[in-house]
Structures are given as C-alpha cells and as structure tokens.
Amino acid sequence: MSIPKISIRDLNLYYRDTQALKNIDIDIASNSISALIGPSGCGKTTFLRTLNRMNDLIEGVRIDGTVELDGRNVYSPDVDVVSLRKSVGMVFQRPNPFPMSIYDNVAYGPRVHGIRKKGRLDEIVEASLRGAALWKEVRDRLFTPAMGLSGGQQQRICIARLLAVEPEVVLMDEPTSALDPVSTLKIEELIRELKHKYTIVIVTHSMQQAARVSDITAFFLDGEMVESGDTGMMFTKPVDKRTEDYITGRFG
Amino acid sequence: MATRQAFDRDLAEVQQDILRMGALVEQSVYESVRSLAAQDSVLAAQVIINDERVDEFFRDLEAKIIGLIATQQPMAKDLRVVVTGIKILMDLERMSDYAVDIAQATMCMVGEPCCGSDMAEILRMGRLAQRMLKEGLDSYVEGNVEKARAMCALDDQVDYIFDHLFRALTKSMEENPAFVPSGAHLLYVIRYLERIADHATNVGEAVIYQVTGERRELN
Ligand SMILES: Nc1ncnc2c1ncn2[C@@H]1O[C@H](COP(=O)(O)OP(=O)(O)OP(=O)(O)O)[C@@H](O)[C@H]1O
Numbered sequence A: 001m002s003i004p005k006i007s008i009r010d011l012n013l014y015y016r017d018t019q020a021l022k023n024i025d026i027d028i029a030s031n032s033i034s035a036l037i038g039p040s041g042c043g044k045t046t047f048l049r050t051l052n053r054m055n056d057l058i059e060g061v062r063i064d065g066t067v068e069l070d071g072r073n074v075y076s077p078d079v080d081v082v083s084l085r086k087s088v089g090m091v092f093q094r095p096n097p098f099p100m101s102i103y104d105n106v107a108y109g110p111r112v113h114g115i116r117k118k119g120r121l122d123e124i125v126e127a128s129l130r131g132a133a134l135w136k137e138v139r140d141r142l143f144t145p146a147m148g149l150s151g152g153q154q155q156r157i158c159i160a161r162l163l164a165v166e167p168e169v170v171l172m173d174e175p176t177s178a179l180d181p182v183s184t185l186k187i188e189e190l191i192r193e194l195k196h197k198y199t200i201v202i203v204t205h206s207m208q209q210a211a212r213v214s215d216i217t218a219f220f221l222d223g224e225m226v227e228s229g230d231t232g233m234m235f236t237k238p239v240d241k242r243t244e245d246y247i248t249g250r251f252g
Numbered sequence B: 001m002a003t004r005q006a007f008d009r010d011l012a013e014v015q016q017d018i019l020r021m022g023a024l025v026e027q028s029v030y031e032s033v034r035s036l037a038a039q040d041s042v043l044a045a046q047v048i049i050n051d052e053r054v055d056e057f058f059r060d061l062e063a064k065i066i067g068l069i070a071t072q073q074p075m076a077k078d079l080r081v082v083v084t085g086i087k088i089l090m091d092l093e094r095m096s097d098y099a100v101d102i103a104q105a106t107m108c109m110v111g112e113p114c115c116g117s118d119m120a121e122i123l124r125m126g127r128l129a130q131r132m133l134k135e136g137l138d139s140y141v142e143g144n145v146e147k148a149r150a151m152c153a154l155d156d157q158v159d160y161i162f163d164h165l166f167r168a169l170t171k172s173m174e175e176n177p178a179f180v181p182s183g184a185h186l187l188y189v190i191r192y193l194e195r196i197a198d199h200a201t202n203v204g205e206a207v208i209y210q211v212t213g214e215r216r217e218l219n
C-alpha cells in the first residue's frame, strides 16, 4: 500500500470500565472501500466514531492510541474537531434529513461554513445531488420537504448533504439497513461510484453487501479486530477460524 | 446466530452423491478399458448404459448445487466446497463421456486384428488413468492434499506413455497394414485416456482448492 489515508495504531477505547475496542491496528488506503463486519455489540459503530471523534461527545469515554489522517493524529490537542468532521463525514443507519426542503438540506453544510452566494450554493447543491445520484429524481422539486421523499431517496439526500461540504473520508453506519432491496442496490452503486473521489468505511450486517461493495473487509469480535484483508480472500479463504464461523453463519 | 444444520446436511448430501457418481465413473473407465482388452461388446454396451446414470447424477447434482448457491449464498469454506463440487461434477461427467468413446471404439474394433504389445501398453495406460481417478476421489473423501498432489504427479507418466504409444501405433500400422483399422481407433483411445487423466488431475486441483484455497494448475 502507498501512504495510507488513515492509519490506526494501538487504538483502545473504554466506556467507563468496559473496554469496547482493543488494540486496533489497521491502515486504510485512499479511495478504497473498507467494510466492517461482526456481530452486534462487537464495536463497529464505536470504531467508526473514533475516526471523526464522535465519541468525544459521550461521557466517560477514554481513548488511547493514534488515528492518523494523512499522517496527522486526529487526537492531538491542536486538531479542530469541526473541520475534522467536515473532512470525515458520516451517514447513519436511519436517513435523518432535516425538516426543511431538499435544497436547504444540501445547502446546510456550505452555509454553516460561510457560503452565502446564491449562485455558488446552487452549484454546490446540484453537484452534490448529482454526486449522490439523486439530481434527476429531485431537480423539479428542490423546494419541497425532504421528508416527503422515499427512504432510499432520503438516504441519498443525507449523502448529498455530506458531499456538499467536500469531505475526504465518508463513514457509513449500516446505511441501507432501513432500505428496500432496490434502494439498497442504488446506494451500493453510489458507494462504488464515490470511491473514485473519497475514502469510504462502511459498517454492514450483510455479508453479501460487504462482499459486493468493499475492497477490504475487517472482522470485529468483542472489541478486537480479528482479521482484515482483501475482501475476495476474506470471503473465500479467511485465515482465522472465528472469521470463517461468522461469515458462514456458524457463529456461537 | 443460528447454526446452519440444514445447510450442512444438504452440503454433506451433495458430497455423498458426488462420490456415488464418482464410483460409477470409475467403474465405467475400468470397464471401458476391460471391454477393449477383451474385445467384449456387451461390456462396452454396459459402459454406454452407465453413462445415462452418470448424466442423471450430473443434472440432479447441478440443480441441487445451484439451489444451494441461490438460497444459501455460501461463503468461505462453504463456497469452496460448493465450487469444488461443481468442478468435480463436470470433470466426472466428461470422463464418463470419454469412457463411452472408448467403449464405442471397442465396438468398432471387435474382430479386427491388432498388435498385442501395443494393446498391453494401452491397458497399462488405462489402469493408470483409472488409478488416478480413484486416488482423486479418495483424496476428495479424505480432504487429503498430499494424496491429491501425488496423484496429479502421475499425469506426467500418462503423457509419457501417450507419446510412446502414439509412435508405437503409427509404426505398427506402417509395418503391418492389417493393423490400420484397429490402430486408427486406438490412436483415439489413447487420446481419450490421456484426457481422462487430465480430468483426474482437475479433480486433484479442485480438492487442493477446497482444502487450502489455493488455485494451481498441476498439469
Ligand atoms: N454510549 C455508550 N456507553 C456505554 N457503552 C456503550 C456505549 N455505546 C456502545 N457501548 C457498548 O460498547 C460495545 C460496542 O458497541 P457498538 O455500538 O460499537 O457495537 P456495534 O458493533 O456497532 O453493534 P451493532 O451491530 O448492534 O450496531 C457494546 O458492548 C455496547 O454496549
């Protein structure tokens, strides 16, 4: 691998007395898609949230180790968390558009970051909606409420909202678990497309989804990263027996 | 998470059926060569009838495996077992076809004079090909990579005998034109046996893949 986009070393995380992440080491390449898999409660969401310091918001959390983004530890004291979250954005399990129009949802981030000119905002909104493969479906109703869209469209609005602030890394926590199969496939296609511009880390409970979209798969169990590697290899010849048991559905 | 007992049972059943099919094909290869040696057209006919049962196994197993892929989406070891199953299935089916080809050659040759020393050598080649198939199936049952590798190495001997026999047969035909009708058939027969041995090495490679995940050409 050339210089990794994200490089994680000896990462440990505790929720008060309970350790939720144990000695995680992994490098994530630029413009790659990494899938995190593992049983419920194994620490996938926790791990994802360490990448843009979302866990900082939770009381009693203690973190040691390093998470380097382009060679710079995101946990060093001089890091501006707001700009970190701008470059490392997140899409959640349930689409959570704001109760405002499609346009205002997408323009929200750029406005927060100080862009006010209508012409510039129009450009960003269109480019972001195109980036989220949604432009054609919504261009005639940009000023209607985002809540009126289907679940799959709402999820793509959330993706567009994220793209509007020009992130470098996109984190997705089970982004299709609330969607029907067609919307799911659309999002998956979109993810493959986004990889050309962004580095993507996705949590999923669907082995098929991990196999379909990702380049690298990492298997978590009880806060440990048991194994990570080329997705094709992980799904044909995993090294660790625990990975084998999990992906063949013989776990526990 | 639930364990996958029903799936495991189905997989085991498929593997059992592949072995049953394999035993049939082994018998066909053996008897095709025996029918040739004994110039026995009744035995040859038996091989042809056997092939229908092999084809039945093939269609049935193919459907079962496609069903497993469609409904269970096997991964990791399961995926390798399923893929190996399909590969072996196809190789067995081809081998049975070659046995039929040999049986048909026998039928054409009954009563034709042929060179005894060439025939002895062809029988040796036939036994070797049949042994490869047997050991390939044994390695499949046992998941035995070493046995599979050792079996694949025998393919060189088969190729050597093929080259040797090719020259010997053409020479016999040159020296005694009465051998030409049978000799022409026997040239085909040695080609079929050589192909059977190749398919046996495919079985060996499939076993190695199933066990180790390595894909390698051994012939
Ligand atoms: N805010 C919190 N306070 C205390 N413990 C927490 C908190 N969030 C998560 N945990 C615990 O940390 C562990 C990892 O949780 P996490 O949400 O990261 O798992 P997950 O792999 O994302 O699970 P799921 O697949 O169900 O989303 C669990 O044992 C969980 O109970």
Ligand SMILES: [Mg+2]
Residues within 6 Å of the ligand: A044, A045, A046, A173
């Ligand atoms: Mg989670």
